[in-house]
Amino acid sequence: MLQEQDRRDHTPTEKELAEAKKYSWVRIPQFDYTSSGRLRIILSGGQPHRASEWADTADRTLEDQLAEIVQEVDLRGEAAERKRLADLEAAQQKRLRWEAAMQQARIAYAESYRVKHLEAQAEAWRHATSLSEYLSAIRLQTEELPAGQTKDHAETWTRWADAHLQRLNPVNTPPRLPKIPEPRPEDLKPFLHGWSPYGPSY
Known part of the structure; x- marks a missing residue:
């Protein structure tokens, strides 16, 4: 609420004219304002309906x-x-969609982890198979060596290599689902399709 003012042309005084002549920065006002006694109410904020x-x-x-x-x-x-209320409902719906996206992302992350684990086991099996072929060739060569220190060293080496191969080859242990580690937020990002792992408002 404010009081309106009346405006009329300003008549410079002798003092104002003298100061304006003396100082370049002095500005003489163009108008004079006086209280009118009339009130004005201004309503701000919200959605206007009439005025x-x-x-x-x-x-x-x-x-x-x-x-x-x-x-x-x-x-x-x-x-x-x-x-x-509409904003609250929209925020609640957004949170529900985000929670559903996070749940799906965790499922997709777990599936991706299992696939990577399977591929790593397959690669370990190929590596173990290659080493097994190499060890077979070494055994044949060791059998042809004459008895002595050289043959003893070769047999010691092949025994160690066999034991290592048994530990290395994934088919020597019963297969089972890998334990899925708790995903970090960055791990879930590729599966969230644009959502942030930090919350629905990010």
């Missing part, structure tokens, strides 16, 4: 407009409450 400003006029006083002002405040308040 945002009311003032005393020659044909209508501010008091005569109070019912309209109060109604405008009520309408804006009701609209703001509807928007607040």
Whole structure:
């Protein structure tokens, strides 16, 4: 709420003229303002329905407009409450969609981890198979060696290599599903299709 002012042309005083002549930075005002005794109400914020400003006029006083002002405040308040509730509902729905996306991302992450584990086992099996062929060739060569220190060293080496191969080859242990580690937020990003792993608002 503010009081309106009347404006009229300013008549410079002798002092103002003298100071303006003496100092280049002095500016003489163009208008004079005086209190009018008329009030103005400005309503800001919210969604306007009818108006945002009311003032005393020659044909209508501010008091005569109070019912309209109060109604405008009520309408804006009701609209703001509807928007607040709609925003809460939208945020709740967004959170539910994010939680569903996170659940699907965890499932996809686990599946991806199992696939990588399977591929790593297959690669370990190929490596073990290659080493097994190599050891077979070494055994044949060792059998042809004459008895002595060289043959003893070769047999010691092949025994160690056999034991190592038994540990290395994944088919020597019963297969089972790998234990899925708890994913970090960055691990889930590739499976979230644009959602952030840190929350629905990020």
